[in-house]
Amino acid sequence: MITARLQIILFIASLFTFILIINMIRKYNLELKYSLLWLFFCIVNVLLAAFSGISISAAKFLSIKEPVNAIFLLSFVFQFFLIFSLTLTISRLSSKLSQLTQDVGILKNEVNEIKGIVYERKNL
Amino acid sequence: MKILAIIPAFNEEQGIKHVVKSFENIDFVDILVINDCSKDKTSDVCRKFGLNVIDLPTNLGIGGAVQTGYKYALLKDYDIAIQVDGDGQHDPSYIMELIKPIVEGQADLVIGSRYLEHKGFQSSFFRRLGINYFSFLIKLLQKKKITDPTSGFRAANKNVIELFSNRYPIDYPEPESIVYLLRNNFQIEEVPVIMNERVGGESSINAFKSVYYMIKVSTAIFIDNLRKIGLT
Numbered sequence: 001m002i003t004a005r006l007q008i009i010l011f012i013a014s015l016f017t018f019i020l021i022i023n024m025i026r027k028y029n030l031e032l033k034y035s036l037l038w039l040f041f042c043i044v045n046v047l048l049a050a051f052s053g054i055s056i057s058a059a060k061f062l063s064i065k066e067p068v069n070a071i072f073l074l075s076f077v078f079q080f081f082l083i084f085s086l087t088l089t090i091s092r093l094s095s096k097l098s099q100l101t102q103d104v105g106i107l108k109n110e111v112n113e114i115k116g117i118v119y120e121r122k123n124l
Numbered sequence: 125m126k127i128l129a130i131i132p133a134f135n136e137e138q139g140i141k142h143v144v145k146s147f148e149n150i151d152f153v154d155i156l157v158i159n160d161c162s163k164d165k166t167s168d169v170c171r172k173f174g175l176n177v178i179d180l181p182t183n184l185g186i187g188g189a190v191q192t193g194y195k196y197a198l199l200k201d202y203d204i205a206i207q208v209d210g211d212g213q214h215d216p217s218y219i220m221e222l223i224k225p226i227v228e229g230q231a232d233l234v235i236g237s238r239y240l241e242h243k244g245f246q247s248s249f250f251r252r253l254g255i256n257y258f259s260f261l262i263k264l265l266q267k268k269k270i271t272d273p274t275s276g277f278r279a280a281n282k283n284v285i286e287l288f289s290n291r292y293p294i295d296y297p298e299p300e301s302i303v304y305l306l307r308n309n310f311q312i313e314e315v316p317v318i319m320n321e322r323v324g325g326e327s328s329i330n331a332f333k334s335v336y337y338m339i340k341v342s343t344a345i346f347i348d349n350l351r352k353i354g355l356t
Binding site for chain 2: 022025027028032033036039096103
């Protein structure tokens with residue numbers, strides 16, 4: 001069973017985290033697009049803490065004895081998705097950065113051409 | 125008056141031809157196409173028609189592409205910047221009506237609305253549901269009735285150009301940018317326009333993305349409402 005004390009602690013902690021994240025987005029420190037999963041995670045935590053019935057049902061469904069353990073497992077799974085989404089974002093960013101860098105390199109070369117820097121191959 | 129038409133385009137090799145045709149007799153507006161890293165011949169088609177094009181090195185989405193246009197407008201000191209879709213849905217013959225409130229000093233941003241007079245292409249049922257929802261949200265939070273908050277057919281004056289150059293939402297920017305302007309006490313007006321149905325290409329919004337769209341934009345609007353006036 002999940003104790004009342006743990007429930008209160010979890011509730012306050014998740015609510016506080018939720019407010020913290022919203023505030024960072026408000027101040028333009030976080031991009032909403034990438035924070036949505038975190039916000040969803042906080043909301044789920046708040047609900048889990050507020051309604052112990054959810055964790056008990058989840059534990060029953062997963063055939064786990066202790067509801068707390070079920071919460072841990074679900075948390076791990078969620079963290080996996082969170083971190084994986086970050087990996088996905090990094091992959092996309094990396095590819096874009098590559099493209100950008102190459103374009104800049106080529107642009108610099110063209111600028112030199114405009115400046116009249118002529119490349120004349122010299123033999124050894 | 126220096127006027128710039130910002131035309132964001134992603135894979136619109138068909139649509140651009142319609143855009144060129146629609147601008148045929150409109151010579152008081154400079155055209156700038158923002159090619160958002162299209163995979164098709166959009167850029168070539170633009171050059172073929174002698175259009176000024178910015179080829180973005182990576183895909184930014186509608187928000188980033190349009191913001192590029194605003195940055196260009198700021199750089200080249202344009203008085204008015206007009207957003208026109210690259211698929212031929214918007215009719216440039218409405219430009220005079222669109223800029224009228226700006227010229228008369230009545231508004232900072234003017235939105236061409238399909239729903240003021242309910243004429244022309246009115247969008248699918250679900251789209252209209254979403255649009256009514258955002259209309260309601262904006263009325264609730266900023267006390268201003270905007271009938272077509274997702275319209276990409278908009279004209280902006282110099283102050284808005286500068287603001288958008290510095291900050292513009294990255295995806296689904298239209299409703300959020302409206303709340304952003306209203307919060308900073310900018311004047312927004314709407315004029316009735318008739319829009320056409322999309323010709324060729326694909327719309328960038330589909331069923332699954334719609335849910336994400338609704339959640340994300342609603343959240344963004346609520347959070348923007350929390351920001352104090354002047355926090356840009």
